[in-house]
Amino acid sequence: MIYRETGQFKTTYASDQQLFPILQDRVFVIGALAFAFVAVPFIASDYMFRAILTPFLILSLAALGLNILVGYCGQVSLGTGGFMAVGAYAAYNFAVRIPQLDLLVIFILAGLCAAAVGVVFGIPSLRIKGFYLAVATLAAQFFIDWAFARIKWFTNDIPSGSVSAPPLEILGYGIEGPQRKYLLVLAIVSLAALVARNLTRGAIGRSWMATRDMDVAAEVIGIRPLTAKLSAFAVSSFFVGISGALWAFVYLGSWEPLAFDVNRSFQLLFMVIIGGLGSILGSFLGAAFIVILPLVLNQLPAMLGIPLSTAMVSDIEFMVFGALIVFFLIVEPRGLARLWAIGKEKLRLWPFPH
């Protein structure tokens, strides 16, 4: 009853094509953003920022990028960790070698580097599909892992192999402390989500979805597979690269190639599957789920009074992940985002039964 769009008449094309045509949606989203920007910095604890909110936001940006590739364009990629690493190390190299650059410029350049690498490793997608492509992207992952571990130029010849980010600063304004880092990440991720949403609503997004659904038919009606697939790889890797740079600079501070290994790629793929393929909201829901699940599993035995060793908890985490993947694939292959959409549908009728 509250969620009906009765009375909301659109009189211009612009108002009909807006991002959130229903007033209640607009109110909810603007309210949520206002809460996230204005209220959360004051009420959340340092632990919430450091352990939950910041990693959730950064990983949801990476999941967003992966969702564009896997969910919207249908190209399976297991090399996301490698692209994050490209973004992180590119940002590091720009920051160290050209210190005059502003942080935001560094992030954008890092994203562009990752996009270039993504396009190169996306070229096999023009010939192979499905899980063959997954193996090809695994090649990208392992090669990139090796490159950042062995080629000394990337790590500025640091002997220990672990690099540290320089102190963060935007236009002279220092970014220290969990609140400022959280706000920086929130701003970047909200902007990226807006851009992604508009891309997927536009012609390019439609070409991605056409390639995903039936690539031969898409080619027949004139969508060039090269532009569709490689643009998906480019845009996806751009977002993933920026998230890698954020992960390294804002969350980790100092890192080594292991932070972006094949397990990270799997983790992101799980986020996208559980959250919902082909949905911007799904990337956020999946990221939230995967970030919160280990914390819940850590606290649960203590709360229930059953003592479990940390090794056992991590094993149970693996089991729960695996079981959930299978569960979601069987029960709701379109993920948490679909459950949210079903919830909204029910909300249209509430409190009436039909």
Place this chain on the structure above:
Amino acid sequence: MEALRRPSTITFFVLLAIAAVMPMVLGQAKFPQWLEVALGGLLTGVLYSLVALGLVLIFKASGVFNFAQGAMVLFAALTLVRLAEKMPLALAIVLTLAVMIALAWLIERLVLRPLVNQEGIVLFMATLGVAYFLDGFGQAVWGSDIYTLHVGMPKEPKIILEGFFDGGVLVDMEDLVAAIIAAVLVAALTLFFQKTGTGRALRAVADDHQAAQSIGIPLNRIWVIVWSVAGLVALVAGIVWGSKLGVQFSLSQVALKALPVVILGGFTSIPGAIVGGLIIGLGEKLSEVYLGPFFGGGIEAWFAYVLALVFLLFRPEGLFGEKIIDRV
């Protein structure tokens, strides 16, 4: 096999042979050292093919790419090594086999049946979930230490051909025994597929699910059988790898290498799994020893995958696989 006569196959093998002997031609290596490296590589390749064999079996019969094969190898090895602590080895092997059959039945019931008719990528992701689950379950139940597996494999390397070459050629006896075990296993599997009724039914299902069903072959039971046989192969691979490396978590990562093997050999070909494994093993070791120094070492991590990538661009069906026909 007509696959062997295709020009691209012949070209590939010629190029492979040239690349393999290049270190000797360029004077970088003498024949005995090269032979040592090559033999070591070939024998490692056999171990890869053992894991790839399970992958091929499952793909042939159910069209599912079983990402969980590595986890199955680890699980089988863990179960065996922990059971063998409490009972004689032979009994432990029989019990582990029973456990793998039960696992196959559970996977068919809980994962494959609800997802029947879904596209390949969904099934692939489901096996990914199964892999994670098995990893966690195996370690939760059996513990996550490194366990040594004693099955009576010879541990000392032997020096052969001392008469021919100065100092002879070092061969790891354990790898040689593993190669013999693999050969016996492949022979047994080939006999099973060609001579028994169940083997024929499996081949029928691999050819065409619907046709097999229409002549009365019970699809679900066949899938349980196939996954059990893959479980047996995983057990053998687990024994061999576990005896060599010790049974530990990294075993399931070793199985990630089986993916390029299967791509090289062809997803549906058992001899392809063997040949692919041998090529990957040989190529890895040779490139690591002779090309590695130019790149700073560590090439082994990605050589197999990059080779598979190149293969995918020019010969996606692999050396012995069937040509992939995309029906629109």
